[in-house]
Amino acid sequence: MTVSGRTVLLAGATSPSGLTIARALIGAGARVVAVGRDKGKLDALAAAARPAVDASADAAHGSIRVESCSLTNEAEVAALATRLAEDGEHIDGLVPLVGGWRGGGGLAGQTEEDYRALEQAFTAVRVTSRAFDADLRASEAGRFAIISSTAVARPLAGGANYAAVKAASESWTRAVAQGFAKAARDTDQPLRAAAVVLRVRGLDESIDRVAAQIVKLWDVDAAELNDRVIDLA
Template structure:
């Protein structure tokens, strides 16, 4: 069974969590221009200013905190998409250079995936076309010694997201309803904010049953 909801982001509410980056700004602009309501979060009110100028509603909140994301979910009500954008890179030095300090610095990206997916699970499954999307790296498919920490965190984020996809499918199947929510992974070698923005805006071009549990290469 597939969903029959209208395609496109117009009229949908999209949460960009940890969006104070070039990618967050690009995605905000693309979604706002397409008619979506964009809610962008970050830990700094000052760094959220460009997102507000681009048309987003902004909230100071920690995307890695389940408590703060749960409170935000309660405040926002219906939500049609969640995209955690917490990122960062630490690497180099071969395997010996993969320090605990660097690994700990990368973990917030996984923390944001876990916190947002859990906090907004009910809202996305209740949406007529819920979407959960994460940004990963081609390093998962070809990890290098100098980027082992980074690849490991990205691989864990992908595994978590695929588990989210399974949860959506199982919930729909158990309820005897069409699958309306989808979780996807975007993989990029070097992230181009414009490419990501266009792909996020296109999340509703495919029915959930075709999109759920897909890994999409951004080049």
């Protein structure tokens, strides 16, 4: 199996990492659904990502579609899932990219305002994974991947808010993995869906490795991949 011909939804695609990951997926022949709140930024992303289709001989099926949606709004994400299903677009991969950094100032500097801003990333993980859970389970090769941080294993006082949100996202992802495994056992079917955590020290310096690893998720059997934490630091 490969990612070629698969449909992968990038949730929060207008983040700095979105373009690199979209290009890698399109270059490998995937259909990318790029989702974000700003239509103008999404259109710019699509225009920048499309040359990857022409640059790769393996990208016969590579394409990109953009969808405006607030990824922390459960009703909007549910409507997006319905809209894609009605168009015959069944999701094989989901990668939440909503994120950001706020920190510093030791423990006393960890403000409630900063935490609530960072918490949006965890909310997007929860909302999108629930909305597309059925699609990922039904896929021949469903993949759910989050980008986490080495701060989870070694949290610092000045990044306590950030580490806490990343730790919560990792726990949620492992619960998704358990759900995939249980569904396969209950139906006496082979495991076809996998949920994984990709840990990096800093996304800016690791984004090319992250993009390559996301493409490779479809090269590995789900049973080997599910519930893994892959350290890319």
